[in-house]
Amino acid sequence: MSDPRDDLRPGESAVEAPAPSDAVLRFIGRIETPWTTRNECPHHGDPVAGPVCKVIVDDLWGDALTGIERHSHLQILYWMFQARRDLVLLSPRARPEPTGTFSLRAPTRPNPIASSIVALVERQGSVLLVRGLDCIAGTPLLDIKSSQAK
């Protein structure tokens, strides 16, 4: 899917990338948040003061949530389905000069997989209530992991 931004900002750069075809993903559920457009989304999720969002896991994978209540924090991977995938240099508002995609966490990247650490507020069956997400409502869910010890 194409990015709503058709034009590059000054200094930004894209490549002619071959069609992605090396591996396939299956969506395992979806994320519900208060935000319906990318412009509304916060820049970073806030696991402390952010609004409670829903991580809705498809019934097929329900058993994979066994024991999840043990964790105060989880890592959520999701698919930024609106992001273009050919950008190599980006000009974020906060930086004076174009910066490489891999030096940033912007959604526009070759494989638009987002990773967020969230606080688990409550489990309701196959639905997790969490704080700390920053994506739009309806975002496809890819994975849930126990949060990496650091």
Added chain:
Amino acid sequence: MSDPRDDLRPGESAVEAPAPSDAVLRFIGRIETPWTTRNECPHHGDPVAGPVCKVIVDDLWGDALTGIERHSHLQILYWMFQARRDLVLLSPRARPEPTGTFSLRAPTRPNPIASSIVALVERQGSVLLVRGLDCIAGTPLLDIKSSQAK
């Protein structure tokens, strides 16, 4: 690809999942480590004392590394290509009872995307020398991000 383990351990459980076809990935490079089989791999990467490994980015994406030297730590996403994708309950050696896939960080998961925080030792062109990986040599690379502030 199938897991070398053909049999489930007691208490483990798999589901009949449809073929994954919701989104496609492109590999952007590969990872070279000292380990050639899964059994040799450490359980967790160690960004301090772990061996230096190579993250080799395909030339197409070289410009996306611009500014990466600014970061002491990076988040690496990679594809655990040997892991089976249908397991919902796992019996890790360290736990007495079967635990849900999403409560763990095991490679066997619906979308076998691994996420590691690594220390950046040195950049050599399109190759990053890093500490903190735990995967086998030849693992496909999916993404590099600046490490999330926590």
